[in-house]
Amino acid sequence: MQFWIIQGLNSLSLGGLLFLLSSGFSLIFGLMRLANLTHGAFFMLGTYFAAIAMRTYTDLNIWVTALGAGLVVAAIGGLFERLVLTRLKTNPLGQVLVTLGMSFIISDACLVLWGGDSIPVPTPRYLQAPTRLFGFVFPTYRLVLVGCAVAAAIALYLLMERTRLGAMIRAGVDDRQMARAVGIPVSNLFTIVFCLGAGIAGAGGVLGGPILSAYPGLDADMLPLALIVVILGGIGSLMGAFIGSFIIGFVYTFGTALFPELAYIILFLPMIFVIAFRPQGLFGRVGA
């Protein structure tokens, strides 16, 4: 019983991490029609940022670090969008290739700067003690992580559905030309959304740090998970990213625990199933 409950919590916390990773990917894809293959690298950049910052300043608060890393990664993403992606507006294939090239550059730069050994990110001290609930013992940090993901999901939902900015983004998703015609600055929205997506990934990388730790190749491990989540949930849908993240979190965690050899095959079974019966994904719209 303990096994199932603990694995269940692990699944939830992995799902939460995946949501922080894939929600940004999905937002960017929805508005910009751009498969941002740099997303795994943005996530890894956040993790390295936390690992280095907290190794240097041991008393650093992880929440402050997450905020700082989020801002830094958002700034890098914004620069990349402004300097490179805007030049390729008419060339969607070129945009994908450029994001792929950028991900190679970032991951190699991390390897040069911080070496090939994995660097741990410490769990905050006050979250190290396990929590006892209903007679079971839970690692507190993982519970907090799930809470963070849910909070981020609610915040993103409110941003998209209840604010003026969200309304403009939704208008851009639905009909870009019409949105331009009524005076919505769609190009600026592109930059804002790209920064937002990159920032969430960077902050998510920090929060995932205590579980994953920073190592070279983290980006290549996370990117396919993000892809599978958004293909499963429906590209461009926040709800799809949320549900998809937790499905993949459960499938991957239990797959690894029960059939470690086959975890990777089990991982893409739900994706194949969904593609076969609903090519647009669980919550995707036709034509999106």
Place this chain on the structure above:
Amino acid sequence: MKWFAGALFAASLLSLPLFAGDFYINLASQILIAAIFALSLNLLVGFGGMTSLGHASYLGVAAYFSALLTSRYGFGHGAAALISIAGTIAMAAFFGTIALRATGLGFLMITLALSQVLWGLAYRMSNVTNGDNGIAGLTRPAPFGISLDSAPAFYWFALIVASFAFLMMAIFVSSSFGSSLKGVRDQPRRMAALGFNPWMIRWITFIYAGFWGGVSGLLFVYYNKYIHPTSLSITSSAEALLGVIAGGTGTLGGPVVGATLVLLLKNYASAYIERWNMLLGLVFLFIVLVMPTGIVPGLNKFASLFRK
């Protein structure tokens, strides 16, 4: 004039081992292998309009099949090659069924996800694939009793296979099927209205490209006598795609030129700097921003300026 140049080119290819040293012969063999691989990817990217970021799957799976069958299960090279190619074709048929549910960016993401899954499998299933250590100590086949262990012998073998592959793919794209493929790339709905089945045309092309990817994988593992999960990685797919795009999509010569350039760059750059991935990324940015149509179409445009 054109014939003369062609004959000169063929003669210099054939006689390369007579005047070049082993290092250059081996380099040329690698170029031939990369060229077959890039050509097969170009069937999808250039002629079919399906940008795949998972083409390394076919190279890697054929190579792993052959490596495992010959080293662990005691198969002969002929049988192993047949089974590897059959396995690769079956996998391409299966992956094609999944990936072709989507087009455009969805197709790209699905092929990428599928190939990453295979890469993860090669790394993690270490009792079968030997994980990060790779499979070493493989042998080269000896067709008709001729040993391929020397550099020139392997080069001629690779040259025969590559010429045959080039010819077959040239026939494929200039056939009526090739024309319908280009039609589906440009006007899928019109082609469907004319009674063609776009999905089937794409699927057959996907399998055919997977087949030639598998052939290049066999040559790859024969050449290296070693196979490592890196061959299945996104870097490997990206190198091939860079070759196709740098050379020029939708041309026959483009991928060959592009693959040659990427391979030369990789070989010479790695002699000076260790950072191949970073350089690859920078070259990606450069090519896409500066010559988005590729080198061969660019040169063609250049040449047509002079002809006027």
